[in-house]
Amino acid sequence: MSSSIVLKTSNLTKHYGKIKAVTDMNLSIPEGSVFGILGPNGSGKSTTLGMALGVTTPTSGDFSWFGGEANHQVRKQIGAILERPIFYPAFTAAQNLRITAQIKEVSYDRIEEVLSLVGLNARKDSKFKTYSLGMKQRLAIGAAMIADPKVLILDEPTNGLDPQGIAEIRGIILDIAKSGKTIVLASHLLDEVQKVCNEFCVLRNGRLIHQGPVSETGNTAQAEIEFGAANGKAIELAKELDFVEVLEEQYNGIIRAHLSEGFSAEKLNEIAHSKGLVLDHLVTRRQTLEEKFLEILKNDDSLSK
Numbered sequence: 084m085s086s087s088i089v090l091k092t093s094n095l096t097k098h099y100g101k102i103k104a105v106t107d108m109n110l111s112i113p114e115g116s117v118f119g120i121l122g123p124n125g126s127g128k129s130t131t132l133g134m135a136l137g138v139t140t141p142t143s144g145d146f147s148w149f150g151g152e153a154n155h156q157v158r159k160q161i162g163a164i165l166e167r168p169i170f171y172p173a174f175t176a177a178q179n180l181r182i183t184a185q186i187k188e189v190s191y192d193r194i195e196e197v198l199s200l201v202g203l204n205a206r207k208d209s210k211f212k213t214y215s216l217g218m219k220q221r222l223a224i225g226a227a228m229i230a231d232p233k234v235l236i237l238d239e240p241t242n243g244l245d246p247q248g249i250a251e252i253r254g255i256i257l258d259i260a261k262s263g264k265t266i267v268l269a270s271h272l273l274d275e276v277q278k279v280c281n282e283f284c285v286l287r288n289g290r291l292i293h294q295g296p297v298s299e300t301g302n303t304a305q306a307e308i309e310f311g312a313a314n315g316k317a318i319e320l321a322k323e324l325d326f327v328e329v330l331e332e333q334y335n336g337i338i339r340a341h342l343s344e345g346f347s348a349e350k351l352n353e354i355a356h357s358k359g360l361v362l363d364h365l366v367t368r369r370q371t372l373e374e375k376f377l378e379i380l381k382n383d384d385s386l387s388k
């Protein structure tokens with residue numbers, strides 16, 4: 084059962100009158116993945132998650148959790164933060180989690196465990212209202228994890244956080260993923276998806292336009308390289324070699340280029356060396372998720388013409 088599907092949606096659709104929030108969504112989220120749902124504001128991420136979590140009624144279509152219907156037992160396996168959760172401001176973190184534990188019918192022993200998971204043990208007796216935004220968000224993740232669910236769903240988990248807060252949340256997500264949980268993360272931030280997810284999909288105007296592994300974006304077939312040598316010799320070398328297609332000659336004498344298929348940075352280095360030329364800069368740039376994303380959008384445009 085190495086590749087079971089945790090959540091599968093079949094033509095899942097939600098229209099609000101004329102507003103087509105989600106149309107014919109066919110998603111498959113593999114067990115153990117950190118799955119990014121990437122799309123701009125209004126593309127249907129929250130609506131899709133809302134339907135899957137039973138908060139929003141679909142107009143049509145279907146979905147299944149762990150291959151079956153989402154009954155009470157199944158829902159217990161899903162921890163989710165859809166919007167900023169409500170905690171009691173005058174209660175401490177530990178007191179708030181006691182309430183969550185009661186609602187979820189789990190032992191209070193879990194409170195200490197989730198507090199350490201989200202790094203809030205030292206501040207567990209501080210009132211919620213004294214927490215920073217990052218701490219509030221970490222507490223929300225802790226609350227979602229209290230019943231030790233198999234799946235954690237996060238909608239824009241780093242919204243409004245500073246870089247340190249973002250890094251902390253990222254660390255927690257990666258820790259949770261390491262423990263074998265499936266994580267579904269909706270985000271409009273490419274960087275966030277690239278840094279934590281191993282699988283992703285792209286939504287646009289309520290439709291799914293791409294799903295695949297994040298690692299594919301490291302494809303080197305169209306790899307770009309950068310190289311340089313003292314005294315501007317890199318451009319001379321590039322002109323001599325017909326497998327090097329110069330894309331840009333940078334101000335510092337560094338060349339950005341595509342290599343023909345079958346040629347690598349090592350080959351270039353070897354040839355330079357055989358000509359007595361020492362490269363003082365040589366970098367292979369893989370395609371970033373941003374470039375992949377733009378390519379996906381471009382291809383989608385051409386399909387709709």
Ligand code: ATP
Binds near residue numbers: 105125
């Ligand atoms: P965001 O990150 O801004 O929340 P999103 O990708 O999560 O964006 P949704 O919130 O799912 O997108 O919204 C998709 C579309 O559905 C938007 O056009 C939104 O205005 C519309 N929509 C969502 N909820 C409702 C509602 N209750 N009534 C009417 N339209 C709605």
